[in-house]
Amino acid sequence: MLEKYLSGDRLWEIVRFLLVGGGCFLLDYGLLFGLTEYGGCNYLTSSAISFTVSLVVNYILCVTVVFHASHQSARQTALFVATSLAGLAINQVCMYGFVDVAGIWYMLAKIGAAAVVTVWNYITKRLVLKGGH
Numbered sequence: 001m002l003e004k005y006l007s008g009d010r011l012w013e014i015v016r017f018l019l020v021g022g023g024c025f026l027l028d029y030g031l032l033f034g035l036t037e038y039g040g041c042n043y044l045t046s047s048a049i050s051f052t053v054s055l056v057v058n059y060i061l062c063v064t065v066v067f068h069a070s071h072q073s074a075r076q077t078a079l080f081v082a083t084s085l086a087g088l089a090i091n092q093v094c095m096y097g098f099v100d101v102a103g104i105w106y107m108l109a110k111i112g113a114a115a116v117v118t119v120w121n122y123i124t125k126r127l128v129l130k131g132g133h
Helices: 002-006 008-038 043-066 074-101 106-130
Strands: none
Touching: 008 043, 008 106, 043 074, 043 106, 074 106
16 A cells, blocks of 8 residues: 555655645744734634635645646535634644643644644545545
């Protein structure tokens, strides 16, 4: 099964996904910091806003650059939105758990939350946009 993911096209798809995701993470991370430290927002509010902004950018780049899935059906779009909302929920639960329960600084907590959501996003976005192929 690992060979399937390391073959030519799939490997470059994963590389593109990681590059797009990395850029969107930097956008998310920077907005989280700016909104919390300079905007006076609670870290959970900042986290939701920054996640949503980076998600929109990520969606556009995933469709056009990562998965080359230019023709989206209404069903695919609805599933993408649903999985993204689930990703936002996962992000918020992780942030709350890491910060309020475990006492981790919110900027470090974001790294852990992003790692969890990244795995969720790749699996679900690939299934939605490519039908698991």
